[in-house]
Each structure stands twice: as structure tokens, then as C-alpha cells.
Amino acid sequence: MKRQQIIVTGTGVLLLLALYFFGQTVPPQKKMEPSEAGTSGASISRISTEDILRASQSKLTPTQQEYVTRLQNAVVRGDVKVQQLNAYRQLAAFWRDSVQSGFLPFAYYTGEAAKLENSEKSLTFAARLFLESLRGQDNPAIKGWMATNAKELFEKALELNPQNDSTKVGLGASYVFGSSAGSPTEVMQGIQRILEVARRDSTNMYAQFMLGWGGIVSGQFDKAIERLTTVVRHQPANIEAILLLAQVYQQQGNKSAAIQWYEAARRQIDNPEMIKEIDQSIQALR
Known part of the structure; x- marks a missing residue:
């Protein structure tokens, strides 16, 4: 199974994970992004901060535009750091x-x-804003823009x-999830950064989890299963790791294992939308 296929297959569950963990922050953003970019994600290679802000402000x-313009002018004209910092905040x-639908400019100004x-x-907080949303981003241009911001902040x-x-792992993950069209070079660069941490401290579950994700992105599904199983063994309530295991097994054709992990996730979830999505996945496997 190709790497792109497993990512697409898991999109529904991952979007619900975003809803589960981040409330209403992420889903509305996704509805806005294609129009922000001005064209379909598949045909875009780059997008600038000015493009993002201009499209959002439109x-x-x-009244809101006037307010934003006034604050932006305060940043440009302010010759005192405190004044500029206050305007950004x-x-x-x-x-x-x-x-x-203001997540992108919110993350930018926070950064x-x-x-x-x-x-x-403050730098790691802002970097993680970009990274956490980056993992579910489908638009290549916006993904690249977010990854660039995350890397700089980390x-x-x-x-x-x-x-x-944790910061080293976050930086590595920014390369993995922000790679251009799944660029093997960028993905492996990110994985190597995370491996540096995992080899020194095998109990770092953040590193193990991101290596599991990296295995999925790079198409190394057996390694992904190994890493994610380690995470779940140490963190039985890690819903995201459990669902990723279910999806990897599903793509490998191991229906019984996939159902087992979907059911394990279902037992820990009380979100009706997520339960419905999981039930549909289980039903499709039977």
C-alpha cells in the first residue's frame, strides 16, 4: 500500500482527533484554506505570509479590518519592543x-x-501550534508555510x-510532516533528528510516537507498528497512537488486528462523532 493511500484513508479519523483534542479550532480552518490559497492544494507550491493574511483579512x-490595520501599523511604526510585542499579542x-476561521493568522502572530x-x-508554545495543526493539513502550500514557521520557532x-x-523531537517532526509532497530527503532528515533523542532515551514516548508517525509517512509500516505499540504499552490511553495502529493494520490487510485496535480506541472515547467514524471503519472490515 502506498504511503499516500494510508494517509488519505486515515483522514476522517484524524480530523475527528483534531476535533476531540482541539475543539473547534481546526475543522473550520480546513474549510477556509482552499479559498485562502486561491486555488486547489495540489497545484500550489508556495504561499507567503502576506497571502495568508490578505486572504484572511478579506x-x-x-470594522474588523480597520482594527487589524491599526494594530498592524502599530507593529510597523513602533520603535519600542514593548509596543510591538503588545500589538502582536x-x-x-x-x-x-x-x-x-482565524487559526493561521492567530498562529502567525503568536509566533x-x-x-x-x-x-x-513562548517559542515552543508557538511552534507546537503550527506542528499540531500541520499533522492534519492537506494543502501542500499551507503545509509548507506552517512547517517553515514551526522549524524557525523550534x-x-x-x-x-x-x-x-522535546524541542528536538518537535523540530524533527516539523520536517516529517512538512515535507514537500512527502519528500524522502526531508522526511528522513526529520526522522534522524528524532532518532537522536530516541537512541539516547528509549523511554521518551514523544520521540517514539513521532517515529511511529514518521514510519507511516515514509511507508515503513512495520517500524511504525513497532514504535506505536511501544507507545501504547507505556501510554494505554493514547487514543491517537491506538487509532494509528488500527489504520496501519487495516492498510496491511490485517483485519482482525485493525478491529482490535479500533475497538480499543472506542472503549476510551465518548465523542459521538468519533465513535460513529470508528464504528463505520469496523463495519467495513467485517
Whole structure:
């Protein structure tokens, strides 16, 4: 089974995982993104921050546009770091709280504020905003833009604390999930960064989980199963790892194992939408 096929097959469950873990933040964004880019994801190679912000602002009311423009001008004209930082934070809060489909500008301005603040905590928080949404992103251009932002933020955090293993794993994962059309070179570059952590500390389940994901992205399904099984053994309530195991086994044609893992996930979930999706997957296997 080709790598692209397993990712597409798992999209429904992964979107529900986004809903489960992040509430309403991610799904509305996905409805907006094709129009943001101006064309279909398959035909786009690059997209700029200006494109993202312009498309997002075009959906605002005149009053909202005026407010955003005023804050943007405060950033450009502000010659005091505190003034610029305050403007970035206000812009991030606006896109987070006032616009249903404002995740991309929210993440961007959160990242810009983090760069000015230059603390490890703020930089990794902003980087993870991009990374967590990146994993479910289908639009190649937006995926590349998000990955670039995530990498930059993780790298700046590592400059402050080069020994932070979670940050190293996050940086590696940004290469894995942000690779252009599943570029083997970029995927393996990311996997090697994560392996550096896992080889030194085999109990780091964040690294093991991301290596499992990396195995799926690179088409190394046996390795993915090995890593994800390790994660579930140490973290029995890790729903995402359980569902990924079910999907990998399903793609390999091991119906009984796939059903076993789908049922294991179902027992731990109380979200009706996710349960419905899982039930449909189980039924299709019987």
C-alpha cells in the first residue's frame, strides 16, 4: 500500500482527533484554506505570509479590518519592543477569539510575539501550534508555510536550550510532516533528528510516537507498528497512537488486528462523532 493511500484513508479519523483534542479550532480552518490559497492544494507550491493574511483579512467586516490595520501599523511604526510585542499579542488574541476561521493568522502572530519575547516557553508554545495543526493539513502550500514557521520557532527555542529533547523531537517532526509532497530527503532528515533523542532515551514516548508517525509517512509500516505499540504499552490511553495502529493494520490487510485496535480506541472515547467514524471503519472490515 502506498504511503499516500494510508494517509488519505486515515483522514476522517484524524480530523475527528483534531476535533476531540482541539475543539473547534481546526475543522473550520480546513474549510477556509482552499479559498485562502486561491486555488486547489495540489497545484500550489508556495504561499507567503502576506497571502495568508490578505486572504484572511478579506473575510473580515469593515470594522474588523480597520482594527487589524491599526494594530498592524502599530507593529510597523513602533520603535519600542514593548509596543510591538503588545500589538502582536492583540492581533493574536483577535484572530483567536473573534474569527472562527482565524487559526493561521492567530498562529502567525503568536509566533511573532514569541520571537520578540524570546523565551523558550513562548517559542515552543508557538511552534507546537503550527506542528499540531500541520499533522492534519492537506494543502501542500499551507503545509509548507506552517512547517517553515514551526522549524524557525523550534530552532530559536533550541538556541536558548540546546538540551531540550522535546524541542528536538518537535523540530524533527516539523520536517516529517512538512515535507514537500512527502519528500524522502526531508522526511528522513526529520526522522534522524528524532532518532537522536530516541537512541539516547528509549523511554521518551514523544520521540517514539513521532517515529511511529514518521514510519507511516515514509511507508515503513512495520517500524511504525513497532514504535506505536511501544507507545501504547507505556501510554494505554493514547487514543491517537491506538487509532494509528488500527489504520496501519487495516492498510496491511490485517483485519482482525485493525478491529482490535479500533475497538480499543472506542472503549476510551465518548465523542459521538468519533465513535460513529470508528464504528463505520469496523463495519467495513467485517
